Amino acid sequence: xxxxxxxxxxxxxxxxxxxxxxxxxxxxxxxxxxxxxxxxxxxxxxxxxxxxxxxxxxxxxxxxxxxxxxxxxxxxxxxxxxxxxxxxxxxxxxxxxxxxxxxxxxxxxxxxxxxxxxxxxxxxxxxxxxxxxxxxxxxxxxxxxxxxxxxxxxxxxxxxxxxxxxxxxxxxxxxxxxxxxxxxxxxxxxxxxxxxxxxxxxxxxxxxxxxxxxxxxxxxxxxxxxxxxxxxxxxxxxxxxxxxxxxxxxxxxxxxxxxxxxxxxxxxxxxxxxxxxxxxxxxxxxxxxxxxxxxxxxxxxxxx
Numbered sequence: 001x002x003x004x005x006x007x008x009x010x011x012x013x014x015x016x017x018x019x020x021x022x023x024x025x026x027x028x029x030x031x032x033x034x035x036x037x038x039x040x041x042x043x044x045x046x047x048x049x050x051x052x053x054x055x056x057x058x059x060x061x062x063x064x065x066x067x068x069x070x071x072x073x074x075x076x077x078x079x080x081x082x083x084x085x086x087x088x089x090x091x092x093x094x095x096x097x098x099x100x101x102x103x104x105x106x107x108x109x110x111x112x113x114x115x116x117x118x119x120x121x122x123x124x125x126x127x128x129x130x131x132x133x134x135x136x137x138x139x140x141x142x143x144x145x146x147x148x149x150x151x152x153x154x155x156x157x158x159x160x161x162x163x164x165x166x167x168x169x170x171x172x173x174x175x176x177x178x179x180x181x182x183x184x185x186x187x188x189x190x191x192x193x194x195x196x197x198x199x200x201x202x203x204x205x206x207x208x209x210x211x212x213x214x215x216x217x218x219x220x221x222x223x224x225x226x227x228x229x230x231x232x233x234x235x236x237x238x239x240x241x242x243x244x245x246x247x248x249x250x251x252x253x254x255x256x257x258x259x260x261x262x263x264x265x266x267x268x269x270x271x272x273x274x275x276x277x278x279x280x281x282x283x284x285x286x287x288x289x290x291x292x293x294x295x296x297x298x299x300x301x302x303x304x
Contacts, residue, residue, distance in 0.1 A: 003039070003040070003043070004072075004076070005036065006036050006037070006039060006040040006043070007040070007069045007072060007073060008026070008073050008076075009022065009026065009033055009036040009037060009040070010036075010037060010040055010048065010065075010066070010069055011066065011069050011070050011073040012025055012026055013033065013037060013049070013056065014049075014056070014058065014062075014066050014070075015070075017055070017056060018055075018056065019033045019034055019037070019056075037049065044061075044065070046059075046061040046062075046065075047059050047061065047062070048061060048062035048065055048066075049062055089120070089281065090118040090120065090121050090281045090282040090285045091118070091120030091121060091281075091282055092120075092121065092122070092280060092281075092282040092283075093121075093122040093123070093124055093282075094114070094121065094122070094123050094124070094140050094141065094282055094283055094286045095124045095126070095138055095139050095140045095141075096111075096123065096124070096125050096126065096139070096140065096141045096142070096143070096286075097126045097128055097132045097134075097137075097139045097141070097142040097143075098125060098126070098127060098128075098142070098143045099127065099128070099129045099143070099224075099225065099226075100127045100129070100224075100226050101224075101225045101226045101229070101242075101244075101245045102143050102244070103125070103127060105244045105245075105247065105248075105300050106143065106244060106269075106290070106293070106294065106300065107125065107143065107290070109293050110286065110289045110290040110292075110293045111123050111125070111286075113289050113293075114285065114286050114289050117285075117289075118282065118285060120282075121282045121285075121286075123286075126139070129223060129224055131144070134272065134273070134274045135274050139274070140273065140274075140279070140283045140286075141271050141272070141273055141283060141286065141287065141290075142271070142272045142273075143269070143270070143271055143272075144269075144270050144272050145162070145242065145267045145268070145269050145270075146267065146268055146270055156270040156271070156272045156273070157270065157271045157272075157273070157287055157291065158268050158269070158270055159269045159270065159271055159290065159291055159294045160268070160269050160294050160295075160298075160301045161266050161267065161268050161269070161301060162242050162243055162244065162266070162267055162268075162269060162301040163205075163243075163263035163264055163265070163266050163267070164240045164241055164242050164243075164263060164264035164265075164267070165240070165241065165242075165243055165246070165250075165257055165260075165263055165264070166185075166204075166238055166239070166240055166257065166258040166259050166262065166263075167232055167238070167239065167241060167246055167249075167250065167255045167256060167257055167258055168232055168235075168237065168238040168239070168255065168256060168258050169232055169233055169234070169235045169254065169255060169256070170253065170254075170256055171235045172189075172232075172235040172236070172237060172238070173256060173258070175235075176188060176189070178258055178259075179238075179258065179259060181259070182202075182204050182212045182214050182259060182262060183212075183214060185202065185214050185216060185238065185259075186214060186215070186216050188237060188238050189219045189236065189237030189238070190202075190216050190217075190218040190219060190220075190237050190238055190239070191218055191219065191220040191221075191222070191228050191231045191232065191236055191237045191238070191239040192216075192218035192220070192221050192222075192228075192239065192240070193221075193222065193223065193224075193225060193228055193239075193240065193241075194221055194223065195221065195223065200215070200216060200217060200218055200221070201213050201214060201215045201216065202214045202216065202240060202264070203264065203265055204259070204262040204263065204264065205262065205263060205264070205265060205266075206261050206262050207261055218237075219236070219237055220236060220237070225241055225242060225245045226245070228241050228245075229241060229245050229246055229249070229255075232246075232255055233249065233254060233255065238258050240264045242267070243299075243300065243301060244269075244300040244301060247299055247300055269294070269301065271287055271290055271291075273287075
């Protein structure tokens with residue numbers, strides 16, 4: 001069976017003119033180099049080198065073998081150089097799984113900058129609120145909001161922290177009034193994120209770190225932050241929503257903070273990647289741009 005390691009050693013011995021110089025180049029002991037050449041000659045059944053105390057000389061068989069061996073080793077080294085150059089240059093497709101509400105405030109600016117900066121990179125964006133199988137569906141990056149106990153076992157880069165805020169439309173508050181304390185929420189129309197399994201409660205934390213739990217029966221329960229936002233804009237009630245979902249609405253006045261001294265428990269925004277493989281260059285530069293966008297726009301994760 002062909003042993004490419006023996007061929008590489010032979011080519012370097014001839015190219016450098018000595019076993020010692022070739023061994024230094026390949027960073028192996030000279031004794032290992034000698035064993036490789038001896039094993040090669042045994043396998044081929046031919047002597048390739050005449051050894052003297054002062055120099056090496058190729059035999060006739062060695063000349064013929066070296067010519068072909070040199071070309072093979074040169075092709076292999078060129079293949080390595082091409083792959084190394086490719087891995088250091090951002091090119092390829094980034095497959096991103098992201099909830100719809102993340103696209104406009106978080107994902108779109110980073111993608112736009114990625115595409116304008118790296119012409120050899122493509123992006124496939126899959127908007128989906130479910131937790132996709134990153135490995136099974138070949139996803140490179142998934143954006144997820146996680147609590148500390150939900151920290152993914154896969155690779156995860158924390159982009160920042162956020163606390164959901166209570167908000168409602170001005171029309172709703174004008175019609176129903178604004179609660180003055182958390183326990184006043186129970187008399188309001190509430191919209192909640194989650195799954196309706198009967199009992200429901202809102203956990204709120206004030207600026208001093210004091211926590212309360214408000215038990216309520218929401219009129220709307222949904223697993224979509226986009227749906228919560230839409231319901232609030234339509235005057236359906238009060239909801240606890242992450243700031244990056246409603247920041248433009250709060251800034252424009254289409255929504256108003258309710259009980260502004262209180263927020264939901266802190267959550268962390270993560271860019272999750274498959275831990276089983278190292279992220280290639282085009283995925284790493286995308287993650288860097290995403291992190292930079294969040295860092296430059298802190299209001300996205302903490303409402304003004």
